[in-house]
Amino acid sequence: ETGVTQSPTHLIxxxxxxxxxxxxxxxxxxxxxxxxxxxxxxxxxIFQYYREEENGRGNFPPRFSGLQFPNxxxxxxxxxxxxxxxxxxxxxSTGSSGGENEQFFGPGTRxxxx
Amino acid sequence: xxxxxxxxxxxxxQEGESSSLNCSYTVSGLRGLFWYRQDPGKGPEFLFTLYxxxxxxxxxxxxxxxxxxxxxxxxxxxxxxxxATYLCAVLVSGTYKYIFGTGTxxxxxx
Numbered sequence: 001e002t003g004v005t006q007s008p009t010h011l012i013x014x015x016x017x018x019x020x021x022x023x024x025x026x027x028x029x030x031x032x033x034x035x036x037x038x039x040x041x042x043x044x045x046i047f048q049y050y051r052e053e054e055n056g057r058g059n060f061p062p063r064f065s066g067l068q069f070p071n072x073x074x075x076x077x078x079x080x081x082x083x084x085x086x087x088x089x090x091x092x093s094t095g096s097s098g099g100e101n102e103q104f105f106g107p108g109t110r111x112x113x114x
Numbered sequence: 115x116x117x118x119x120x121x122x123x124x125x126x127x128q129e130g131e132s133s134s135l136n137c138s139y140t141v142s143g144l145r146g147l148f149w150y151r152q153d154p155g156k157g158p159e160f161l162f163t164l165y166x167x168x169x170x171x172x173x174x175x176x177x178x179x180x181x182x183x184x185x186x187x188x189x190x191x192x193x194x195x196x197x198a199t200y201l202c203a204v205l206v207s208g209t210y211k212y213i214f215g216t217g218t219x220x221x222x223x224x
Contacts, residue, residue, distance in 0.1 A: 004157070033212070042118075042201055042214030043158070056210030090157050102148065103212070105157030 004106035021076045023091030032074040035090040116141040120215035138184040143207025150201040192222045
């Protein structure tokens with residue numbers, strides 16, 4: 001069974017640029033959630049995708065957007081990067097959109113905005 | 115407002131010294147409460163899910179319990195390899211939104 005994978009592991013961007021982060025869900029999982037984790041904080045829910053549709057969103061502006069593909073992999077896109085976007089971005093997959101199942105997290109992408 | 119608070123922020127224990135971590139929550143409705151372990155620079159690792167008050171789950175030296183207002187993660191006779199940040203999260207009823215606490219950083223000294 002393949003776990004959740006994310007790419008790249010690290011990324012450095014400058015303010016105003018755009019970034020795309022990628023996530024492959026665990027085998028058999030059709031639901032993917034994205035989180036932002038600032039240093040010393042808990043993960044903050046960005047949004048969730050189920051069968052290629054966004055079905056839940058946290059308090060993040062529209063410049064945070066995503067996609068889910070037919071193979072259930074997912075992308076997180078962030079436009080017009082700000083310094084405060086520097087964080088660890090985590091992807092998590094679950095077996096269904098019901099939500100009660102446990103989430104399995106990837107190793108994260110460390111984004112630094114200069 | 116839905117909220118999750120964990121205490122203490124940090125905890126230092128001697129090897130073998132048992133203790134408990136607290137997760138208190140205020141939500142409109144609880145679909146599930148989750149405990150995770152996170153090592154530095156890595157993604158959270160799932161430990162337990164609890165669904166209703168009175169429920170308990172155990173795994174090795176860890177035991178999680180749930181009441182209507184809080185959850186406890188009990189660590190019995192911890193070892194240095196138990197050192198990590200322990201995160202609590204709730205899934206709010208009627209949403210797909212998971213709310214995490216800020217975590218408890220546990221250090222177990224040999």
